Amino acid sequence: GQNIDQPTEMTATEGAIVQINCTYQTSGFNGLFWYQQHAGEAPTFLSYNVLDGLEEKGRFSSFLSRSKGYSYLLLKELQMKDSASYLCAVLDSNYQLIWGAGTKLIIKP
Amino acid sequence: GAVVSQHPSWVICKSGTSVKIECRSLDFQATTMFWYRQFPKQSLMLMATSNEGSKATYEQGVEKDKFLINHASLTLSTLTVTSAHPEDSSFYICSARLAENEQFFGPGTRLTVL
Numbered sequence: 739g740q741n742i743d744q745p746t747e748m749t750a751t752e753g754a755i756v757q758i759n760c761t762y763q764t765s766g767f768n769g770l771f772w773y774q775q776h777a778g779e780a781p782t783f784l785s786y787n788v789l790d791g792l793e794e795k796g797r798f799s800s801f802l803s804r805s806k807g808y809s810y811l812l813l814k815e816l817q818m819k820d821s822a823s824y825l826c827a828v829l830d831s832n833y834q835l836i837w838g839a840g841t842k843l844i845i846k847p
Numbered sequence: 848g849a850v851v852s853q854h855p856s857w858v859i860c861k862s863g864t865s866v867k868i869e870c871r872s873l874d875f876q877a878t879t880m881f882w883y884r885q886f887p888k889q890s891l892m893l894m895a896t897s898n899e900g901s902k903a904t905y906e907q908g909v910e911k912d913k914f915l916i917n918h919a920s921l922t923l924s925t926l927t928v929t930s931a932h933p934e935d936s937s938f939y940i941c942s943a944r945l946a947e948n949e950q951f952f953g954p955g956t957r958l959t960v961l
Contacts, residue, residue, distance in 0.1 A: 768947065768948065769948050778938070778955075778957070779954065779955065780940045780952040780953060780954050780955040781891070781940075781952050782952070783951070786948055788948070825890065825891070829947070829948060833947050834893075834896075835881075835893070835950065837890050837891050837892075837893075838890065839889070839890040840890045
């Protein structure tokens with residue numbers, strides 16, 4: 739079956755760095771997405787990785803290792819507004835998005 | 848990025864009534880749209896894939912006669928929750944596919960069935 743694992747919840751301090759991991763086992767792979775979702779709102783796109791390596795976009799970076807079925811989202815200089823759920827999703831061989839359960843990130847002052 | 852709208856943003860209805868939710872891609876044409884449901888503190892759950900001009904493909908466990916999907920044009924898909932019950936109360940989110948690796952989400956519709 740298809741499976742995506744990410745931690746349920748993480749806590750970090752304002753101004754610090756946090757890494758949210760995602761491991762996946764899917765039928766085929768056409769890329770991995772990270773989305774941010776604030777409570778009561780729809781997800782918003784953060785990043786897309788299809789090749790191995792690190793993609794940096796401002797305070798957020800995303801890493802992918804296809805051979806290990808592993809990705810992480812790195813958030814630097816954390817701000818209170820970064821408190822949200824972070825969803826990992828993989829595009830499988832049918833170009834269907836397979837979703838992780840999300841990681842709730844709590845930022846403390 | 849591309850914009851997807853949903854209407855209404857929230858709706859409260861009585862049990863047994865039907866509710867229609869619209870999903871529109873505002874600045875691009877989408878041959879494929881997706882409908883998701885999300886219960887509190889849970890992840891998105893794909894309900895169905897809506898293809899323009901053809902029947903929707905429903906995920907296992909989703910009743911096609913209860914959740915009617917119509918994708919009549921390249922910019923509009925509708926989800927009708929028929930004979931709604933309190934257990935159908937949820938956050939319904941649509942997304943529209945611009946390209947294979949580009950999918951944009953609508954703002955969601957919160958449905959409360961009394």
